[in-house]
Amino acid sequence: MVSFASLFLVVSTAICALAGPSPNITARAGTPSSEGTHDGFFYSWWTDNGAQATYTNGAKGNYVITWGSGGNLVGGKGWNPGNNDRVITYTGSYQYNGNSYLAIYGWTRNPLIEYYIVENFGSYNPSSGASGKGTVTVDSAVYDMAQSTRTNQPSIDGTKTFQQYWSIRRNKRTGGTVDVGAHFRAWANAGMRLGTDHYYQIVACEGYHSSGTCNITVSDNSSGGSNPGTTPIPTQTTTTSVTAPSTTAPAGPLQTQYGQCGGQGWSGLTQCASPYTCNQVNQWYHQCS
CATH class of the missing domain: 4.10.40 (Omega-AgatoxinV)
Structure with missing residues (x-):
């Protein structure tokens, strides 16, 4: 892979919610951090070089990541900018040993928000460390909604304090269709409003001091998927219910x-x-x- 000269904000994708106390890291060989477009899709790849990690863009919406133990990394393919009404289909394989996520992942500005729709995860469930905001049932599955705060942490706009929004699927899977707009509407109903300006929106694999491999292919299953930003999602295609968090x-x-x-x-x-x-x-x- 060609590494962009600017590397577009070294911290721009160093946004990993998995990151804990900064360990002593010895750089190891692997694919350099970069982001851009490939075969009609946007891709983003970031690594702190703490692990032997490779990122490879495949045809169209396909990518492959393999990582060894140590360090922090996240990458995937999707779209830039994201939007409020995309329906994403993904297929492939995902294997991990330790702390890892497979998720729809993105950012907004005004305000600055980092968001995850977690489809599968390893040894750490992010909902256990965040404030619960109830549940949402989307595509016949229950997701736990949550919100957490990142204080003076790396973001797409440098070191900032910002909110993270979460939907964590209870029944893990590695493949299916995600109505992103249904999650966004459920978040808004729970008081979790995204920013007005979308940055990227990808299907990402993320690892933190773990090892694994993922081979994922993404596609836009929205109505008018070739230009989904201009076509609203018919409301009758998805049934969404929101359960408020208990006040007891x-x-x-x-x-x-x-x-x-x-x-x-x-x-x-x-x-x-x-x-x-x-x-x-x-x-x-x-x-x-």
Whole structure:
């Protein structure tokens, strides 16, 4: 793969929600970070060079990523800009050992939002470290909605504080059709509004100190898929229901303000005393605030 000279903001795709405390990283050989267009699709690939990782663009919407243990990486193919009404179909294989996501992934500006529709994941479920916002049923599957805050973290616009929006599929899969617009509408109903300006929207594989491989092919299944940004999705094609999060106080002991309430390997209290909520500081530490 040709590496773009500018590498387009080295931090622009260093946005990985999986990232925890920065480890000492020794750079290893692999595919350099880059993004651009290939065979009619936008692609984005970022790695911190902490693992032996290769990204390969295949024909049309296909890509292949293989990564070894160590480091942080994310890449995939899709579209730039994204839009509010795309229906995405993806197929392929996804194998992992450790912390990884397979997700519809993108960004908006005004405001700056990073979003994930997680279809499959490894050892860490991101909903466990975020504030629950209820559930949404899309395409006959239940997704847990959640929101988390990233404070002074890398983004497409440099180091910023921004919100992350999540839909995490309970019944994991590696292939199917995702009505992106249905998720966006459910988020809005739960008070999670995306920005007005879309950046990219891809089907991504992400890994954090794990190993694995994915071979994914994406396509636009929207009405008028060759120019989906101008064609609204017929409302009758998808049935969406939103369940509000419970307002009932949880039973049992509650964590106090500034106390730890989650994180990978955490086995202590996970519920916060009112009015505090459990917010992800990083993969390893979540705090009542």
